Amino acid sequence: MSILIGIVPLVLVVLVIASVIGVKKGSEESLERGNEMIKTVYVYLILFATLMMTIGGTVAAFMAVADIAAPPGYYQSFEQYKLQPQYKGEYATPPAVNQTPTLSDAELKAQYDRIVSDEKSLTRQRALNSLIKSFGWIVIPLPVFLYFQRKVKL
Numbered sequence: 001m002s003i004l005i006g007i008v009p010l011v012l013v014v015l016v017i018a019s020v021i022g023v024k025k026g027s028e029e030s031l032e033r034g035n036e037m038i039k040t041v042y043v044y045l046i047l048f049a050t051l052m053m054t055i056g057g058t059v060a061a062f063m064a065v066a067d068i069a070a071p072p073g074y075y076q077s078f079e080q081y082k083l084q085p086q087y088k089g090e091y092a093t094p095p096a097v098n099q100t101p102t103l104s105d106a107e108l109k110a111q112y113d114r115i116v117s118d119e120k121s122l123t124r125q126r127a128l129n130s131l132i133k134s135f136g137w138i139v140i141p142l143p144v145f146l147y148f149q150r151k152v153k154l
Contacts, residue, residue: 008049015041043148050145057137064134067127074116081112 016038 008045012045043151046148047145047152050141050148053141054138054145057134057141060137061131061134064127064131068124068131071120071123071127074119078109078112081108081115
């Protein structure tokens with residue numbers, strides 16, 4: 001996508017320069033043809049840019065729907081969670097005077113399940129936010145694309 005961002009302005013500049021050079025070399029008739037060519041190139045560039053924006057928004061929307069339907073799993077298993085130093089009685093710093101006692105397996109499992117469900121909920125919320133943003137990339141350029149598509153004479 002970043003290559004596209006660099007290529008489109010370069011192509012536009014080259015086409016404009018070529019059009020201006022072609023227009024200056026000709027007569028009144030070629031001036032009119034040059035103006036028509038510039039308009040045609042402009043319409044096709046708008047069509048290309050809006051089509052790419054719409055396609056990108058559609059792909060992003062599809063990915064967001066996939067994340068809502070099946071959010072990625074939590075990266076840590078219960079066994080890994082249970083082996084963390086704070087649950088084995090090991091501390092990196094000296095224990096405080098009012099140190100909490102070691103949690104039982106049932107308490108750890110409940111805490112782990114809550115963390116997993118919170119993570120899934122957060123992932124779904126992010127995917128929903130992404131879906132709304134992706135619809136902007138579809139809804140905004142699509143009418144522009146349709147308008148300029150009607151201007152193309154086949």
